[in-house]
Amino acid sequence: MRTLVLAAVLCCAAGAAVTDDILALERKAMDGLQKGDPDPSLAAAAPDITYFHAVTDKRLDGLPAVKALFEQYRGRPLFDSYEMSEPKVQTAGDIAILTYILVRHLQGNTARYNATQVYRKTGDGWRVIHSHWSAAREQ
Numbered sequence: 001m002r003t004l005v006l007a008a009v010l011c012c013a014a015g016a017a018v019t020d021d022i023l024a025l026e027r028k029a030m031d032g033l034q035k036g037d038p039d040p041s042l043a044a045a046a047p048d049i050t051y052f053h054a055v056t057d058k059r060l061d062g063l064p065a066v067k068a069l070f071e072q073y074r075g076r077p078l079f080d081s082y083e084m085s086e087p088k089v090q091t092a093g094d095i096a097i098l099t100y101i102l103v104r105h106l107q108g109n110t111a112r113y114n115a116t117q118v119y120r121k122t123g124d125g126w127r128v129i130h131s132h133w134s135a136a137r138e139q
Contacts, residue, residue: 037074044126051065051066097118114136118131
């Protein structure tokens with residue numbers, strides 16, 4: 001019984017650590033975009049990333065395609081401030097799925113986006129293998 005309880009405690013602690021790591025990576029990426037710096041987002045992306053966003057007309061495949069999109073925004077802050085509303089991290093082995101609502105504030109306007117970031121654990125840490133953004137309905 002003690003072994004089972006210890007295993008449950010270690011599992012929960014590991015899950016909390018993964019959640020903290022994923023949220024820290026995502027905040028670092030968002031902080032960069034707030035400053036007009038896409039480098040933290042690009043550093044978190046896997047070479048084989050797939051990417052959907054409201055500003056693209058199709059899925060982008062691979063880091064070079066995502067980098068080309070992000071370079072258009074270099075030096076242009078995408079928002080004045082932001083919130084990550086209702087973040088949730090779900091894990092399965094070396095995969096972690098982060099979902100949240102990005103509440104973006106820019107020049108007095110607020111926009112909301114549904115975000116899904118699929119992370120894969122690699123030898124270099126967690127990397128985004130799939131990113132999907134869509135406009136959220138206003139509440």
